[in-house]
Structures are given as C-alpha cells and as structure tokens.
Amino acid sequence: MKNWFKNVGPGVLVSAAFIGPGTVTVCTLAGVNFQFALLWALLLSIISCIVLQEMAARLGIVSQAGLSESIRKEIQHPILRGLAITLVLSAIVIGNAAYEAGNITGAVLGITAVLSPLEVQLGSSFSLNIWSVLIGAIAFSLLYIGNYKILERVFIGLVALMSISFIITAFLTQPDFSAILEGMFVPKMGTDGILTVIALVGTTVVPYNLFLHASLVSEKWKDASKIKTARKELTAAIILGGIVSMAIVICAAAPNLVNVSSAADLAVGLNPLFGEYATWFIAIGLLAAGITSAITAPLASAYVVKGCFGWESGIKSAKFRAVWISILSLGVLFSSLRFSPIEIIRFAQIANGLLLPVIAMFLFWIVNKTSVMGKYKNSLLQNILGTIIIVISIFLGAKSIYSVLQNF
Template sequence: MSFLKNLGPGILVSAAFIGPGTVTVCSLAGVEFGYSLLWALLISIFACIILQEMSARLGLISGKGLSDCIREEIKLPAFRLFTLILIFSAIVIGNAAYEAGNITGAVLGMETVFSSLRFEVGALKINFWSLIIGGSAFILLLLGSYKKLERIFIGLVFFMSLAFIITAFLTRPNISEIMEGFMPGSFDDGMLTIIALVGTTVVPYNLFLHASLISEKWKGEKYLGVVRKELVFSIILGGIVSMAILICAAAANIDSIEDAGDLAVGLEPLFGESASLFLGLGLLAAGITSSITAPLAAAYVVKGCLGWKGGMQSKKFKSVWIIILIMGVVFSSLGIKPVEIIRFAQIANGLVLPIIAIFLFWIVNQRSVLGDHKNSLLQNIVGFTVIALAVFLGVKSIYNVIQNF
C-alpha cells in the first residue's frame, strides 16, 4: 500500500506518452512491420527511464523545473534568449499541435464505444465529442490541485493499461514471432517509424513536466529511492502498454489503417466485439490523459522560461493551458484527419529530443544545481549513449528525407 501511495509523477509521465500518438504510431508499426520493431520499443523504454531519471532527480534535488534551471544556469544573455525561444517554440507550439491529436484520439475512442455525434453550424461540421472531451479536460485542470489530478490519473492509467493488455490477449498473437521481434533488425527498415516510436515514448515535454511535478510532490534527497522506484514502475507499465498496442495491430493482419479507430473496427470481425470495445475504451482513456498533460506541460515550460512565480492556481499559468486546450478543441472539432499529423508530430519529437536531452544532460552535470547528486561517471556513460543514439536517429532521418528529394 505504501508503494501505491507514492505513485504520481511517473504515472503522469506514462499517461502523457501513452496518448493517441502512441496508439496510432504503434498501430502503424504493427500493421506495416508486424512484430519486427518491438526491439525499437524496448530500446525506447530504456532510453525513457534513463532520461526521465535525470529529470526527476533534477526536480527533487533542485526543487525547480528544467526550464527554470536552464534559464538560471546559462549566463550569456544572447545564448540564454536563443535557447529559451527554441524551447518555447518546440514545446509550446508543438504541444498545441499534439493537443488536437490527443482530443481527436479520445473522440475516436468515444465513437468506437458509442457512435458519431456531429452537428452543423453554418458550413462547419462540429464534432460534439470534441467539445465534451475538451470540456472534461478543462474542468479537471481547473481543479488546480495536483493531488486531485494525481488520483484521477492513477485510475485512468490502470484502466487504460488493462484495456490494451486484455485486447492484446484477445488477438491471440504468435508468441514465437513476438520473441523474434525483440531481436534488433536493420535501422534502414522503417527508419521514420523507428524514430516515431522513439519520439512517442521519450517525449521531450515529459522531461520538463516530470521535473516540475517531482518538485511539487517531494522535497529533499531522502525521497530519491522512492522517486526512482515509482519512475521505473510507471515507465515499464507504459512500455508494456505500447507493446500490447503494437502486438494487437500485428496480430490483426489488417492491410492498412488511417487511424487507431480503424484498428478497433478492424479487430471486431476477427476477434469479436469485445476486442474493439476494449481497444476503444483504452483509446478514450489515452486521449483524455494526454489532453490534460500536454497543456499542463506547456504551462510549466512557459512558467520556467519566463520566470513566473506561483503554482497551478496562478492566472498566468492557467492562461497558457487554456489557450493550448482551446486550440486543440478547435482543430479536433473541425474533423481534420489526425493520422499524418500525429505521425509527423512523433517524428518531430524524435528530432527535437536530442536537443532537449543535451540541455538536460548538461544541467544534471552541474554541481551548482545538484551538488553531490550530479551525474556519476556511469550515469554519464549511459546517458551519453542514449543521447548519441537519439542524435544518430535524428541525423539518419534528415539524411533519408534529403535522399528522397
């Protein structure tokens, strides 16, 4: 019971990366490549644990968020301004785009479980479910209490996890083929999909969100062991869910899908109504959790970049997540197809990740910030390896795009 009481920030990180983007990208990976990219997901989970541990340790020991520390530690004004603008653009503008996908994903889940619900306003066709999901996210964020959000998220994440894992069992996958999927293949096979899998698991904005959430929940180095246990448990749980989604898509033997909703529909004739129902419920939970964490992360980033005081109740903080949420609802309700936007967003995540990870790596090596808890030699070796892999994938992606021109 004591372990369950300590669940919180790590669960929110898992909730953030198991969104409709993850469901869509993992579904596309399973449909296009079968089980053969499970190894890429496994590496992504390991990388996520390494980088999120650095972020969590930073929040615990310094009592500040990542953007706060970057703003304070960069001494050259011009370089500081350039860095903060880069972070602001990548995270805030990016999160506004992700929010549309998050809400749309939740809508797909609602339409799978219930039915489509649209109405016309002049020439526009408005999706009523988008307004319901956006309104629900608004109310939950307006509560303004981290503890209340934490309890809600723990329930939603466990519900979502059960839904996707049960669906994977219902599809009766080939166990031997699954095991073969954990054997690394060629980086050239599905390079953009590999980068998307990394980008949807190791989410750049989570590095900011995690440090801020930890700094609010715990104070002092005595909680470091608890923080690490909670983190590892939460990320592994999220990783298992991602694998379950990929396995569902691979086992379904569907030729192509437009979005995760198509996967739910495709499962029904093969494995019965229960499979599509569980997948729809999981997608709904994934959309709701991510539609809350994306605006929340953006608000924390802006707060740190601009040096705002006050917590979740401050008007400035609320104004940021309200803007992000409204943009998400507007784009989602207009019925824009999310699959290509989501896929592009995850690839962009994979490209932005090395930049954010390098800043994090630099900060956690500053004795002025972490004192004796700065990175050890082993942590630096492992961290450098993870960042080098992220840089390699990013460069390889850019090279592939240039080659295709």
C-alpha cells in the first residue's frame, strides 16, 4: 500500500483537472435533459483520455521534456514552429485565464450552497465576493510553496473527497442500474444531444492536460522503466474521474428535478428529495472540483509558457511564478467582481477546438519517432486507437467551432 501511494500523483492531477466546475455543469445538464442516454459519450471520453494521456506520459518520461518544449524542438520549420507556439499559447494561456474565473466561481457555488454569501460593496456598481478571494488565496498558497509532493497529497485528498461526495449522492438517488448500463453501452443521441456530446468529450479530453501530464511525469520519474507504473497510475486515476463524472450525470437524472441549469441548482434540487445530506455532498464535491481546477489551470499555463520559451528554471523560479500568478489573479478578479469575459471565452473555445486535433496529431507524430522515443514508440494498437481518436477530435473540434460561431 505504501508503494502504491508513492506512485500516485500525475494521473490524479490530470483527473482532478478535468473534473472542474465546467465538467460538473455539463454532466448535470446531460443528466437533467437526457437522463442516462449519453453515458456512452462519457465512456468514449474516458477511453480517449487514457489513450492520449498515456502518450503524453510516455513522451514526458522518455524525453524528460514537456509537450510544449517538444513542439519547439521537433518542428524545424521556423514559420510552422511559430504558428504552433502561437496557437498553443493562445489556447492554453489565454483560455485558462478566461476559464479560471469559472473554476473559482464553481468552488464558491459549492460553499454558498450551504453557507451564506460574503460580499463587500464597492461603490454602486460592483461588489467584491470574499469567498472568491479566499479560494484564490488557497490556490496561491499551494502553488507558491512550489513543493510537488505537497501538491500531490493535496490533490489526492481533494480527489478522494470529490469522488466520495458525488458517488455517495448518486447512490442516494437509488438509480435504475439496468438503465445506466444501457446508457453506457447503447449509443443514443438525436439532434438535440449532439452539442451535449461534444461538451462531454470536450470537458474530459482537455488539451492543457496533455501539456500538464508530460511535464509532471518528467519531474516525478527520470527512468523509462517507470512507464508501466505511470500507465497504471493514470489509467486508474482517469477511470476514477470518469466514474465521478458518471455519478454526477446519475445524480442529475433523479426524477422530479426541475429548473436545474447548474450544479448549484442540483444541490438545491436534491434537498427535498433526499434531505440535507445530499445537498452537503454535492456542495463539498463542487467545492473540491473548483479548487483542483483553480490550481491546475494556472500550473498548466506556466508549464506551457516554460516549454514554449525554453526556460530552464523550475517551479520555484520568478518567471514560472509570474505566469501562474497572472492567470490566478485574473480568475480571482473576474470571479470576485462577477465579470464574465464572454468574448475571451469564445476565442478560447475556438482556439481549443483547433488545438485538440492539432496537438493530438503532433503527439501522435512524435511518439512514433524512433529518434525521440526509441523502443518506446507507439505500437500498432496504439496507432489504430490514436488515429480513431484524432478523427473524432477533428469532427468534435469542427462542431465546437461551428456552434460558437453561430452565437456571435
């Protein structure tokens, strides 16, 4: 057991990163609107996530470099390299700055589901949300310490708390398990469900997690013999994350839930059905999801910038800290003043829609290079799975961009 805990870490951070307030909200809406019918999309997402994250982890361990650093080194043509780096920086750094407000707000929603809001009025137009500042301070403290082992332990605790909260609530709803199995293995969608399917996949297979994972494993493991350990750890962690996502869908599919448009509404809606315990479990789960994403988004951004510009310094360096402090500060500012940077978020959605298939193709290309991976390059099965996932990601990316452009 001691040895098992020693090897837990990077995969848990990836799992914690994709189960943020956005995922909780999307899963809630999927459950309310479609009950168990779209669980198959989550299953597909989990498999895709495992395949791509395994490639990223293998690249990080073998090359001892992050994904953005590999992009900079392996793309030789200066114009193509410049375009790739610009796209990555735009989608990951600007995107995470825009989404960070949602991460912090999600954690605040978890708190205010059971506790009173704390606000300070700033003139006639603005009020400062004290809970947002508190969440930001917690994230800042953990990141500023710059100790990877402490971060690992905190995330293991938060993921455990989040998992227990949502899974127990799912069981409290006493779902029909035969209907759950049907939803997982019998694909149904319809015209109304396509955008929800895109959202479910998009919130699970997250581009910035590929960068984060490659960087984290290169810091934790220095020997290619650890690939098998990393593979087991990430598979277990992502499956657990998938189970949590499915548990949220199951909670939201509970009968007689009406006027539910967010996880906060879900917490309130379950109260008359299953008592105050369900409300507390949902609130705690949402709080944990918000805090984990509020930490991983700035951390991933800093690793991306570090790799793109070739910084040699580590997690405690002034430049590295300046990046994540900027992302976190913008998130706290937008969340505490209740300002939603809609145009920036739309831009980030388009950039991420372009980025996922591009990064998946680059990752696929580089993990097939003998000069980089040696004997650890992709197998035939990994190439087949990778090709299928790239095709799916291109389709979903195009659909995502189209849906965003329609709203302009």
